[in-house]
Every structure is written in C-alpha cells, then in structure tokens.
Amino acid sequence: MKKYNFIYLAVFVMLLASCAVRKPSGHHVGVLVGKQWQLVELQGEAVPAKVNGKMPFLKLDEEKGRYSASGGCNGIGGEYTLQKNNGITFSRGMSTMMACADMRVENGLRTLFEEADTYTVDENTLILSKGKNGAALAKFTLVSDQSDKLAGTWELDYIMEADDFNTLYSSRKPTIIFDMAEKKVNGNSSCNNFSGNVKIDGHAISFGPLMSTKMACPGNGEQVFLKNIERVTSFDVQDSVLTMMMDDIVVMRWNKK
Template identity: 50%
Template sequence: MNQNFLNATIILVLLITSCGTRKVPTSVDQPTDMLDKKWQLIELNGKPVAEKINGKTPSLEFFSKDTSYSAVTGCNGIGGKFVFKPNGKIEFSAGMSTMMFCEDMSVEHGLKDVFEKADNFTINGDFLSLNKAKMAPLAKFKLIETQNASLDGTWELDYMSGTRIAFDGLYPNKKPTITFDTSNNKVSGNSSCNNYSGNMTLDGNVIKFGPLASTKMACPGNGESSFFQTLDKVNTYSVQENTLTFIMGDIAIMRFQKKS
C-alpha cells in the first residue's frame, strides 16, 4: 500500500474520531440552592453589617420564575434582572428602586455598587458571597430560615410613583389600604374614599387584580383614580418584612406598610 495513502487514511480516521467525541455545549445550570430564598446581608466590602439599618434588615432574594432579584438596603427596595453564566459567573442589570431618603444610606450605596461590579458568586452552606474576579468578596449573605412572607392581612399605601401631585397632596386625610385573602383569591380595601373588593390571581410573585367593584361616593381630587389606575399596572410583587412593593416590569410603582 502506498505510504502516502496510508498516512492520509490514518489522519482522516483521527479527525473523524475527534469530531465524534467533541462535547456539545450545554445550558448553564441553575444553582437552585440560591434561588427563591431570602439572604441577609452580613458583610459589605469586608465590614460587618448590623442586623437592622434604619429599622430594616438588609437582604437579597433571587426569583427563579422571572430571573429577577430584589434587595432591601435598609432604606429603599432595589432590584432588576440577573443572568447566570458558566463557571459560577453572574451578571446583574439594574431595575426598580423606590426613592426614599433615610438617615443611613451607606448600605444602600454600597449594595448598588456591588450589583454593578460583581461578576461571580460562591455558596458555602448557608452563606452566599458576591465577588469580582478572584478578589475578596464584595458582599456576604447568610440564609434566613423563615417561611415565605405572606400577603394576607391589611396594608396601607405610603408611596406611589407616576403622579404629578405629591403623595401627601393626593391623600391629605386618608391613605388607601388593601387587604388580601389569599386562600380565596380575594382582595378588598379602601381607595381613600370608596370601599372596593374583587378578585386577584397569584402565580409565584406574579399578581393580577380584577375585576374590582367599589362603592359610588363622590370623591374630591385625583387620589382615588390615581390609585386604581396604578393598581391596574401592577404585575409582580415583593414582600420584605412589613413592606409590600408592587412592581410594573422592573419599576417599583407602589409601596405599602403592614397594618394588621
């Protein structure tokens, strides 16, 4: 057999074998031990973080349903989207944020910086770290062993976005409330003027209201109409301790505090 022909045959066999054993890239695994749980911030840029900042526990949640994250900074609620990448990499994009000013804003500013810089994560038991490259962790969290926060009960509105009139101008005498009965998928409350009630649908943290019926008392100002118009835009929610946030897309548009 011609030697050149034999060499060519051997090379062809090796190429075919190599192609046949080449691994096809697979999708990035979801670290389920990190998702749909609440993580308390315990360290930021190497410094310990108090359990309460401005009376709130700084914390972080990752939601598997829509790949969104929600954080309590000790002042405002912030959030957005995240993407898992190979080899423990992660990428955050900014989204919703309430706009309150608090006495201590240091943790809030620090956490926003973490979400801008972090590109990977590590999980060790009940502890989660967000890191940049191989440097020291930007932020450390510990798992909070609590049951999922419940919507049930009555909540009072204390923030609403998208209106030209200041919140206190819309509701000078009485703030709107909302009461949930999740076992029957019912909702009721007061719009600051009329009582209302109706149905809701829940799917994870996705929520939709309607139809809603209300009493017909004449109401001064635009407070009631603004409340119902904004409520109709809500599609997801987040509960952090005694604070309920309604979200449209990735924008926080309403915030309530627990009354009972």
C-alpha cells in the same frame, strides 16, 4: 460529502457551546433564584439586620432575568446573567434616588454589583465573590417565606405617582385585607369596595381579577390606586410595614392596622 457533514456538525456543536455559556448552570440555581436573601456581611464587615429601619436584601427574578436589592435606603436593580461554573454578572438599571442617614451599605452594594462575578450557595448562605477562589465580597442568608405575614388589614401610606398623597386621599385612605387561607383579598380603593384573587409565589405577588362596586367617586384617587396595584410584581414585609414593588421600584407602601 462526509467531510462537509463533519464541518457542519463541528460548527453546530460550537454554537451550542456558545449558547450554553449564557444559560444558568450548576445544581444551586434552583435555590438561588426566586428567593430573598438578607445581606449579613459586606467586604468582611458585619451588616446590621436593619439599616435606616430596613433590611438590606438581594433578590433574583428568574423569569425576567432581573435583580432587585436595597442597602436600607433606595431600591437598586438591573439585569443579571448566570454563567457556567457558577459565574454571575450584574448590570445596573433604574433605582430610586432618596438620601438617607446611613448610605454606607447602599454604596457598598453598588460597588459589589460592579465587581462580583462568582456565586456559591451553601445550604441557606449565598456568597458573592470576585474570581472562583477570591475572597467573599458579600454574604447573604435566606429569608423565610413571608406570605404568612400578609394576613390581616393594611392601610395605604405611599403610592407611586401621587404628588400629594394626603390631598389625594384626604377623605379616606385605601385599605386591603388578605385572606391567606382562601388566597383572596378585599378592601376599599378610597371610594369603592373591591375583592378578588391574589397569587403569591415566594415574594412574587399578583392580583386579579379584581371586582369593584360602581359608586361615582370624586377626584382621581381610586384611578391612581387601581392603576398601580396592577403594576405590583413583588412584596416585602418588615415589622408592620408592607412594601409592594414593580421589579426594583416601590409602587405602594402599607401600614398594618
């Protein structure tokens, strides 16, 4: 009986060990995930602060196990897995398909996610490499919390699933106002006024419940707006442009008024 108990114990330990490989490990995990990292070096070459007018970045969502990134043009994303000994793997998911003037950094990022298998974090610097002792494939610096940049009034400039934005909002574009002290928002959905709570954690954001006035509205601009604001899970602010995303897909884009 003792022999069988020893066998069962050995099998149980082996199963635990195999599961541990799939779990995040290392004391850097807490400062790695849930942050936004700005790409500053790729394949040994410096990356401009802005490419096509946008900041190249990487973000890892701990809860969903997904990453989102941009090389200054399209949103790139998919799933990632953290492994023991600072291992990391990326799998490609959906991305937008815009053509931009400068695609070099974006193309380099796509190659990076295919090759990188190791990460290191040193204070505010994240390095992705191939192999524990391999040369750095990319370097990122930590982006500070942007929630303070949300304060004020924003006017909608783009929304997902709108074939003709200007026709959809020909009379009035939706607006949103952030009150960061009270953690509340209010605005206009192109017809009715709305207000409610906003929850922000780093670059993660969610709205609700939202209350609205009840005027009858022509067209379906308000319905499109309310449907898409519920999809938003993260945000990014660059100068006077606020981008709201669902995972790695751009849902809304706003201009500061």
